[in-house]
Amino acid sequence: TFMLYTGGAFRGVSLVKAFANCSSARSLVLGSFLTLIFTFLLYIPRKVIAFVDFCGSFVQGFKAMTSAIMILCLAWSLSGICSEQYLNIQGFVKTAIGGSTMAVAIMPVVFFLVALGLAFATGTSWGTFGILIPISVTILGGNLMMMTVCVGSILAGAVCGDHISPISDTTILSSAGAQCKHIDHVSTQMPYAFLVAGCAIVGYIVAGVTFNGYIGFGFAIAALIGCMAVIVAKTKRG
Incomplete structure (x- = not known):
C-alpha cells in the first residue's frame, strides 16, 4: 500500500506507473512503522507481552x-567494484559474447549459464538483466522467436543465480528472516x-x-516431471 502511496497512486497515477516510480526504501520504513503500531495494539492491551518486553x-x-547489514554492505562494495569505473564486468561480458561467432542454436543455453554465473x-538479478538483455536483443534482434527465448533464459538464469548467491540481498534477508x-x-x-x-538447460x-521456444518448454517440463x-x-523405496 505504501509503495502505491509513494508512487502517487492515490493522486491519480496509474497502477503500473505508481509501482515503477515508488520509493521502496520509504515504503519499507512506513510499512515497518505501521506494523509496529499494529503489533502494539494487538498484544499490549491483551497483555500478551509486557510493555518492557x-x-x-x-x-x-x-x-x-547486524550481520545481514554487514553482508549487504560487502555485497554493495563488490557490486561497485564490478561497475564500469573499475572492473567493468559489463564491458567484458559484452565484448566476450558480442564478438562471438557461436551458432544461434546454442545462444539460449549460453545466455542462461552466463546469466546464472x-x-x-x-x-x-536486476543488474544481470541490464547487462545481458541489451546484448541478446542486439545479437538476435532479427529473429523474434530466438530473441524471446534468449531473453527468457537470461531472466531465468539471473533469478536462479541470485537465489543461490551468498552475497545476494534476497538470500541474506531470507536467512535473517528465517533466523x-x-x-x-x-x-x-x-x-x-x-x-x-x-x-531448464535441456x-x-x-x-x-529446433528454433522453437514452445517445443523447448515442453521438453523442460518433461525433464522436470521425469526428475520428480x-x-x-x-523416496518410496527408501
Whole structure:
C-alpha cells in the first residue's frame, strides 16, 4: 500500500506507473512503522507481552539484523567494484559474447549459464538483466522467436543465480528472516535450484536446436516431471 502511496497512486497515477516510480526504501520504513503500531495494539492491551518486553524486542531486532547489514554492505562494495569505473564486468561480458561467432542454436543455453554465473558472482538479478538483455536483443534482434527465448533464459538464469548467491540481498534477508545460518540457507537452496536449472538447460538446448521456444518448454517440463518421478520412486523405496 505504501509503495502505491509513494508512487502517487492515490493522486491519480496509474497502477503500473505508481509501482515503477515508488520509493521502496520509504515504503519499507512506513510499512515497518505501521506494523509496529499494529503489533502494539494487538498484544499490549491483551497483555500478551509486557510493555518492557515489547520495547526490548526493538534492540533484539537490531542485533539480529547486524550481520545481514554487514553482508549487504560487502555485497554493495563488490557490486561497485564490478561497475564500469573499475572492473567493468559489463564491458567484458559484452565484448566476450558480442564478438562471438557461436551458432544461434546454442545462444539460449549460453545466455542462461552466463546469466546464472554473473548473478551468482555479483548477487544481483536486476543488474544481470541490464547487462545481458541489451546484448541478446542486439545479437538476435532479427529473429523474434530466438530473441524471446534468449531473453527468457537470461531472466531465468539471473533469478536462479541470485537465489543461490551468498552475497545476494534476497538470500541474506531470507536467512535473517528465517533466523537460520546464512551459509546453511544457501547450501540447502542449491539442490532445488540446480535441479530446475538442469531441466531448464535441456529445454533451452532443444529450443535452440529446433528454433522453437514452445517445443523447448515442453521438453523442460518433461525433464522436470521425469526428475520428480525418479525422486518419488527413490523416496518410496527408501
